Amino acid sequence: MTNLRKTLQQRRRLAEVGQAYGFLSLYLIGLFAFILWPFGHSIYLAFTNYRFSPNYDYVGFTNFIRVFTDSLSLKSINVTTRYALVSVPLRLSAALLAAVVLNTGIRGIGIYRTVYYVPSLIGGGVAVAIMWRRIFGRRGLFNNFIAIFGLTGQDWIANPDTVRFMLVLLSVWQFGSSMLIFLAALKQVPKGLYESAEIDGAGSIRKFFRITVPLISPVILFNLVMNIIGAFQVFTQAAVITGGGPMNETMFMVLNIYNQAFRYGNMGYASALSWTLLVIIAGFTGISFLVSKYWVYYETSAK
Amino acid sequence: MKTQSRWIGFIAIGMLVLMTVAPAFGAGRPETTATEQVTLRYSWWGGESRHNAFLDVLDMFMEEHPHIRVEAEYGGFSGYRDRLSAQMAANNQPDVFMSGHLPPWDILPWDARKDLSQFDLDLSYYDDTLMATFYAPDGFLIGVPQAGGVGGSYLINATLLDELGLELPSMFWTWDDFAELAQSVYDASGGTVYGALDEAGGVPYANAGPPHFDISYHNTTITNENGLALTADQLRFTYEWWGRLRESGAVSPADITAQADDGANSPIVNRDVAMLPIAMGSFSRFQDNTPDTLVLFPAPAGPNEPFTFGPGMSYQISAHTAHPQEAALLIAFLTNRRETGIRMGTEVGVPASGMYRDLLIEQGLSEAEEAMFELQNWIIANRDVRGDITVHARYNEFRDLVRAEQQAMAFGRQTIDQTVDAVVRHARNLGMNVR
Structure with missing residues (x-):
């Protein structure tokens, strides 16, 4: 009797598992087929x-050698890295600064939060570009605007010296999502620590660097890693605003991959570029985690 | 009861999965007979006005052929060719599509399409000169032209010239006349307006070249099917010629050239330049964006017998369609029906079909349409219209590399010699033959 009950239970369980995987199957097919x-x-x-x-050959490491010898590829790695190294710190700083200001309990704070978050909502889409x-x-x-002060401007986007900074500026302007995460973290900092520091005579700047940071x-580490990944994957802004130009000064890696794959048909080479990008992102992320032990403080890690 | 509901659950899931994956195994379907319900995919690019016209025409077609349903795939020009190429590579292209076969539009092999000469299409309303450009050498008919707009047009801002006290050139103008007029524009405007767009400065949307200048002086465009068609000396001549104009202000400086677009922000619309090269079919788009009067001219002529590209855009059928007869029916409806001609108007440029042109003339042309009709007639009468111009298979890649080098030259970051060397090096790296 016990055995029969066990068998029935096992069958029921098997059927339930089967049903579960049945419902999951659409997702799983998508996961395997498209990812x-x-x-x-x-x-x-x-x-x-x-x-x-349909006629193609195994070429060994030729595509990877081309990644590191082709002038366009090297330029795209160069401009993407420089873009990431400038835009990520600036964006994080702007997000943290805005979060600190919005954490001070000023009137109409909800409106300010919304206003600062809106650029991120409209995102890196075509309209913004x-x-x-x-x-x-x-x-x-x-x-x-600068003409009002008698200054003569230039085409900041068509100029190879300024175009990349214009895209950095666009990235910094869209700091809303990082700001919200910082804001949530700031809310978690115990008030008592600030009060104790004030009794000890600490000023605002010292409190910020000794307590808040x-x-x-x-959370800064989390935002740093997410922003590094995002910065190396920048695409839409360059594709729509500059098309990679002028002089390929904004030919970011993903744009180059897109061009190689879908405009020029070099799918094998584009795949090699993609894997190179993955390794570069993994490298920068790894470095961020490695050095984090020197500046990231976890309450659980007693020192 | 529970067991029963469990089985129903399994069957429902199984059916759902089958329905999801079934379309992936649809390749290699047999050709249909006329009575079967058929679905065709038709893709084109354009603006909203063209989309609406095509959608109306497709409705009329489906009403007349209730057994054929046409799925429309449309959007802007940006990415259209890339998407079509990727669809072809994946064997998932639309049955009927709008495409080209001449530079800079297309580098697809001819046999990616069906040979349309095998279908019973009435082409009697099409000019022989234009139709000749749609036949591959072995009599393979690539497509049926939708617009007759031949290449090699220049756009001039007549209002601007009038304000500066300058006169329009002759239709038989040469590149020397062009340079003189461009310099006059710059001088007369006190340096606030440049004569023309710098075609050798890396225009983002343009063909590598400048193509018609190269044809005029070197009797070829920059590449052919074998590789780099211009010698280093010819490239140097072209860059020096345009470099002199750039230095004197006759053509646009590097930043205007590098950011030029062919729409609402065009330098001719913004009055930064007075002249620029255009595709004839896009004339209305420029004119609609400015109160100035723009006029169409043929590209200037050079020492060689000037010739120009034949019209590129046409209706084509995929080589892999499962419904070739229905696709041909659709093309016949698009190219040879009064109601289609009336509804399409000049949405795709000057119609290639004589019947469509007569219909539009009967109805009365707008000024822009009249200008396009006149220029087309002039070019056909006075120029050698060719459809046998070929480009190298790696042309798209080469064009973008050349563009960046030309921009570096225009910004003064490299010399003409360095630019020529770079162009030749890029050609070699892409496996092109170099003369």
């Missing part, structure tokens, strides 16, 4: 000269 399979297949393609033709062109173009809003450092 894992292309992911794995791209490794294979990276070692071929696949150009959308076009707006940026209108602001910093030759006849844009910015040049009209250490206590929210895990």
Whole structure:
């Protein structure tokens, strides 16, 4: 009797598991067909000269050698890294500064939060990119504004010396999501610590660097890593505002990958570029985690 | 009861999964007979006005052929060609599509399409000169042209010239006349307006070249199917010629050139320049964005017998369509029906079909349409219109690399010699033959 009950229970359990996987199957098919399979297949393609033709060959490390010898590829790695190294600290600083200001309990705080978050909501879409062109173009809003003071502007987006900074500025302007995460972290800092520091005579700056920053450092690390990943994957802004130009000064890696794959048909080479990008992002993320032990403070890690 | 509901659950899930994955195994379907319900996919690019016109025409077609449903795939030009190429590579292209076969539009192999000469299409309303450009050498008909807009047009801001006290050139103008007029614009405007867009400065949307200048002086565009068609000396001549104009203000400085677009923000619309090259079919788009009067001219002529590209855009059928007869029916409806001609107007440029042109003339042309009709007639009468121009298979990649080098030259970051060397190096790296 006990055995029969066990068997029935096992069958019921098996049926439940089967049903669960049945319902999950749509997701799993999607996961394998549209994520894992292309992911794995791209490794294979990276070692071929696949150009959308059924006739292609294994070419060994040729594509990877080209990644590190082709002038356009080297330029795209260079400009992407420089973009990330400038935009990420600036964006995080702007987000933290705004979060600190919004954490002071000023009147109408909800409105301010919304206003600062709106640029992130409208995001890196095409409309924002076009707006940026209108602001910093030759006849844009910015040049009209500085003309009031008798200054003559230039086309900030068409100039190879300034174009990348214009895209950095766009990235910094969209600090809303990082700001909200910082704001949530700031709310968690115990008030009592500030009160004790004030009794000891600490000023605002000392309180910020000695209390606030250490206590929210895990969140800073989180935002840092997320922003590094995002910065290396920048695409839409460059694709819409500059198309990678002028002089390929904004030919970011993902834009180059897109061009190689879908405009030029160099799918094997584009796969190699993609894997190189993955390794670069992993490298910067790894470095961030490695050095985090020197500046990130976890309350659970007693020192 | 529980067991029964469990089985129903399994069957429901199984059906759902089957419905989801079934379309992935649809390739290799047999061709249909006329009575079967058929779905065709038709793709084009354009603006909202063109989309609405095509959608209306498709409605009319489906009403007349209730057994054919046409799924419309449309959007802007940006990315259209890339998407079509990727669809072709994945064997998932639309049955009928709007595309080209001449530079800079297309580098797809001819056999990516069906040979349209095998279908019973009435082409009697099409000019022989234009139709000749749509035949591959072995008589393979690539497509049926929708617009007759031949290449090699220049746009001039007549209002601006009038304000500066300058006159329009002759239709038989040469590149020397062009340089003289461009310099006059700059001088007469006190340096506030540049004569023309710098075609050798890396215009973001343009063909590598400048193509018509190269044709005029070197009798070829920058590449052919074998590789780099221009010699280093010819490239140097072109860059020096345009460099002199850049230095004197006759053509636009590097920043205007690098940010030029071919729409509402065009330098001719913004009055930064008085002249620029355009595709004839896009004339209305420029004119609609400015109160100034813009006029169409043929590209200037050089020492060689000037010739120009034939019209590129046409209706084509995928080589892999499962419904070739229905696709041909759709093309016949698009190219040879009064109601289609009336509804489409000049949405795709000057119609290639003589019947459509007559219909529009009967109805009365707008000023912009009249200008396009006149220029097309002039070019066909006075220029050698060719459709046999070929580009190298790696042309798109090469064009973008050349563009960046030309921009570096225009910004003064590298010399003409360095630019020529870079262009030749890029050609070699892409496996092109170099003369």
